Amino acid sequence: xxxSLMNSKLKERNIxxxxxxxxxxxxxxxxxxxxLNVSAADIIRLDIDELSxxxxxxxxxxxxxxxxxxxIDNILAFNLFEHIFHHQFLIKxxxxxxxxxxxxxxxxxxxxxxxxxPNDYFRYSAQALEALFQKTxxxxxxxxxxxxxxxxxxYSQIEFIxxxxxxxxxxxxxxxxxxxxxxxxPGFNSRFPLSYIFIARK
Numbered sequence: 001x002x003x004s005l006m007n008s009k010l011k012e013r014n015i016x017x018x019x020x021x022x023x024x025x026x027x028x029x030x031x032x033x034x035x036l037n038v039s040a041a042d043i044i045r046l047d048i049d050e051l052s053x054x055x056x057x058x059x060x061x062x063x064x065x066x067x068x069x070x071x072i073d074n075i076l077a078f079n080l081f082e083h084i085f086h087h088q089f090l091i092k093x094x095x096x097x098x099x100x101x102x103x104x105x106x107x108x109x110x111x112x113x114x115x116x117x118p119n120d121y122f123r124y125s126a127q128a129l130e131a132l133f134q135k136t137x138x139x140x141x142x143x144x145x146x147x148x149x150x151x152x153x154x155y156s157q158i159e160f161i162x163x164x165x166x167x168x169x170x171x172x173x174x175x176x177x178x179x180x181x182x183x184x185x186p187g188f189n190s191r192f193p194l195s196y197i198f199i200a201r202k
Contacts, residue, residue: 001152001155001156001159001171001194002109002111002112002146002147002156002194002195003031005146005147005148005194005195006032006107006146006194006195006197007031007032007034007035009144009146009197010032010035010036010197011035013144013197013199014037015036015037015105015199016036016037016040017036017037017038017040017041017073017074017105018040018041018073018074019040019041019042019072019073019074020041020042020044020071020072020073020074021038021041021042021043021044021072021073021074021075021076022044022045022046022065022067022072022074022075022076022097023043023044023045023046023076024046024047024060024075024076024077024080024090024094025046025047025060025077025078025079025080025083026045026047026052026076026078027045027047027052032076032078032107036076036105041073041074044056046058046060046065048060060080060084060090061084061085061086061089061090062086062089064093065093065094065096065097067097068097069096069097070097070098070099070100071097071099072097072098072099072102073098073099073102074098074102074103074104074105075094075097075098075102075103075104075105075106076105076106077094077104077105077106078106078107079106079107079108079109080106080108081106081108081122081124082108082109082120082121082122082123082124083117083118083119083120083121084121085119085121087122087132088132088135088136091132091133091136092136095136095137095138095202098202099202100202101201101202102201102202103199103200103201103202104133104138104198104199104200104201104202105197105198105199106197106198107146107195107196107197107198108123108124108129108195108196108198109123109194109195110123110124110125110193110194110195110196111123111147111153111156111157111192111193111194111195112156112194112195113157113160124196125193125196126143126145126193126196129141129143129196129198130143133198133200137202138200138201138202139200139201139202140199140200140201141198141199141200141201142198142199142200143196143197143198144196144197144198145189145190145193145196146193146194146195146196146197147189147190147192147193147194147195148175148178148189148192149177149178149179149181149182149188149189149192150178150181150188150191150192151174151175151177151178151181152174152175152178152192152194153192153193153194154174155170155171155174156194158170159171
């Protein structure tokens with residue numbers, strides 16, 4: 001549910017990437033790349049996991065990004081920061097290598113099961129993301145809520161234990177309940193995030 005809603009939100013944004021793009025922690029076949037226009041981008045994947053066959057192996061907890069200051073056009077960080085304990089170090093490194101006007105684009109889960117890869121440390125609110133990026137020096141920070149409401153959030157916690165055949169029926173039922181709920185309580189959907197998508201410009 002969360003991944004589908006995130007992909008839909010990315011498609012709405014119509015993000016076009018050009019030049020040198022670092023994909024931090026990306027696995028190459030991640031679904032989010034299908035929803036970004038990367039036809040004019042040179043994508044370089046960095047990860048600590050050799051099994052994902054990154055272009056460069058790096059430990060985001062302690063290694064500096066192997067690029068000169070102001071040398072990267074855009075950086076992708078989808079579902080990465082929750083796995084990084086020293087996230088402020090990494091965000092400073094991202095800021096350092098981004099060229100002026102370059103963008104950091106990514107997402108973080110908010111309501112999701114524990115998923116060590118190899119560790120799972122944090123959940124970020126929209127306010128936390130904005131504060132982290134502002135503190136580092138980013139401008140034009142936009143954090144978008146991904147979710148539908150309390151019933152969809154509830155469904156996201158049980159979808160993986162349901163038999164596959166039940167998931168579609170249950171998902172539509174919970175989406176219907178959220179639609180009814182939001183007619184009665186408009187504006188409440190942002191109180192039940194599944195995840196956040198962010199864009200921060202240097």
